[in-house]
Amino acid sequence: MKNTYKWFLFMSLWIFTACDSLLDIDPEFTQDAENFFNTEEDFNRAIIGVYDMMQPAYLNIWIGEIASDNSIAGGESVNDSRGLHEIESMTHGGVNDELRAVMRVNYTGIARANYIFENQDKLDFPGKSVILAEAKMMRAYFYFNLVNYFGDMPLIVDRRLSINEISNTPRTPKTEVYQQIEADLNEAKEVLPATANEIGRLTSGAAKALLGKALLYQSKYAEAAAVLGELIDGNQGGYGLFSDYTTLFYATNQNVAEDVFTIQFSGLQGGDYGCLTCLNGNAAVGFHSIRLYNGPLYADGNSYNLPTQDLYDSFQEGDIRRDATALNLDEFIAAQPNAADITYAIGGGGHTGFFNNKYIKRLDERGLPDDDLTSPLNYRVIRWADVLLMAAEAFQRSGNDGRARTELNKVRSRVSMPAINSSGDALYQSILNERRFELSGEGYRFFDLVRTGQAADRINGFEVGKHELFPIPQVEIDLAGGVWSQNPRY
Structure with a gap:
């Protein structure tokens, strides 16, 4: 929109x-x-x-x-x-x-x-x-x-x-x-x-x-x-996988054939910290970005939603999606010609060394005036790779392993990963793993x-039996006059 x-x-x-x-x-x-x-x-x-x-x-x-x-x-x-x-x-x-x-x-x-x-x-x-x-x-x-x-x-x-x-x-x-x-x-x-x-x-x-x-x-x-x-x-919408996964989440590659259901953003201010829901920009991007960063490619932000070592280590050797998903900041800095001049700060809320490299602020993608709140990066609610993986899971669970492998391997082929040839539960787990590799962040x-x-x-x-759901906000239960019960064990 x-x-x-x-x-x-x-x-x-x-x-x-x-x-x-x-x-x-x-x-x-x-x-x-x-x-x-x-x-x-x-x-x-x-x-x-x-x-x-x-x-x-x-x-x-x-x-x-x-x-x-x-x-x-x-x-x-x-x-x-x-x-x-x-x-x-x-x-x-x-x-x-x-x-x-x-x-x-x-x-x-x-x-x-x-x-x-x-x-x-x-x-x-x-x-x-x-x-x-x-x-x-x-x-x-x-x-x-x-x-x-x-x-x-x-x-x-x-x-x-x-x-x-x-x-x-x-x-x-x-x-x-x-x-x-x-x-x-x-x-x-x-x-x-x-x-x-x-x-x-x-x-x-x-x-x-x-x-x-x-x-x-x-x-x-x-x-x-x-x-x-x-x-x-x-495929009446002409959907397809974008060729370069490493740049898929750049602002220049928005509204491409991979985008099936996308929420649009702009670099305009709209709201502020007192009303994040009023923003025109994507608030996640500034919040995800590197605290007090001063260096190439990226801009500074608030160091929220930091990928874990477990996520980083889960990727298979040679999978380009790892670095496109979880920025290893110290490794990135070490590879720069002016590494000694690049600085950043660590927040007191935790630090993993990794940042969400999909929804992160880049120097040439900042909005104005407060670029923490005005990112023009759209949010992809459902993209074509997700459609293919959901289809793979649905076909496998309904007994069609052959079609499941076909859709799964389309996603893997895009990033030059070897085809999966398993069946049954092994294939099912491969599909779920692929969802993590493809969609994390x-x-x-x-x-x-x-x-x-x-x-x-x-x-x-x-x-189990509690955290499958989040609790109903207590104030809403109170406003509803106690008619709403709380979710189990909260």
């Missing part, structure tokens, strides 16, 4: 400022819908308001990595974003700013989408069906985030929720939420275009990819294989470990 269209709908900052109610947009009866949704432009402005709420994607990058074996929280000190340090150590509970932000951001996106559906019959115009399909796909995306973080969640469809109803709105079973996710995506994929006429707009390929992912996360392997196989075989690792039952073996402090 071009950020020149960025528009904060009526309820832009309700989530963190004037209103302290999770499911309500504004105090009851303050919305003047009679003066809105009367023109095509009103609907276009409204859908941009829904796109806007995908931009706090830095939360997924941070939590999906830091909660896993891939990263530590880092930062200036253990009190710097304490919630991330608690997530790293698996000591997080119902009071956690980052987890509360996840819930509120996603429900804000749902509320904005539902506001459109609440008023969808007020006006007909060419292209309205595409706007509604975009809203359905984004609503599915927001609910997908919520069920994977928190499990059962209140399901509100096609309307906003009055503040007076909140205390009587129970958590909806996760299976029912997934039914709505599937329904929204199945409808959206039939309406959205194969290719967008504006960079960043959603496509049928993006909807199919997210549907395949939602099915995979529910262990509906045969259904996921059918959806993802159709996407790969038809992008926010998927924790959820992959949980859904495949490997989290307890890989994550220090992980307790």
Whole structure:
């Protein structure tokens, strides 16, 4: 989505400022819908308001990595974003700013989408069906985030929720939420275009990819294989693997054939540290970057989300994805002709010697005026390599090892790694390992470990029966009048 269209709908900052109610947009009866949704432009402005709420994607990058074996929280000190340090150590509970932000951001996106559906019959115009399909796909995306973080969640469809109803709105079973996710995506994929006429707009390929992912996360392997196989075989969007993995995450290589579902960012300021959700830029990038760094290629930042030695060592010999994923800073500096002149600082929140080399600030990619907050690096929610690996997993789990090897080896061939020829459980584990090699640093690792039952073996402090889900923020339980129960063992 071009950020020149960025528009904060009526309820832009309700989530963190004037209103302290999770499911309500504004105090009851303050919305003047009679003066809105009367023109095509009103609907276009409204859908941009829904796109806007995908931009706090830095939360997924941070939590999906830091909660896993891939990263530590880092930062200036253990009190710097304490919630991330608690997530790293698996000591997080119902009071956690980052987890509360996840819930509120996603429900804000749902509320904005539902506001459109609440008023969808007020006006007909060419292209309205595409706007509604975009809203359905984004609503599915927001609910997908919520069920994977928190499990059962209140399901509100096609309307906003009055503040007076909140205390009587129970958590909806996760299976029912997934039914709505599937329904929204199945409808959206039939309406959205194969290719967008504006960079960043959603496509049928993006909807199919997210549907395949939602099915995979529910262990509906045969259904996921059918959806993802159709996407790969038809490939109406012209998707493909970018040739040079080492530069794939450079700003100059954005919106390429590998990008299936991407959240767009720009180098404009937007918000500030008091409102990270207001930013136009990708906040993760500045936070990931090297503290007080002074040297070539990279710019300084805040040393968050630091890759672990375990991740670095997991890569096979000769795999170029290792250095493209985890920057070994001291090794990089030693290779420079002016190594003695290059300096950086170590934060008190932990140091591994590695930095996230996918979402990191480079000297020629800085925004203005505060380049810690204004990175133009897009967030790739789903890229083509992920589609191929999800398909490989779905085919293998549904009994088609041959097709699974085909899709897996496409990903390995791109980085000149030898083909995998195994079958059965060995092939399955190779696919899961490949997801780590290919996708680390992008926010998927924790959820992959949980859904495949490997989290307890890989994550220090992980307790089976507890940490598969994050806790419901206690303040939201209180605001809901105690109708919402806390997740087990929190």
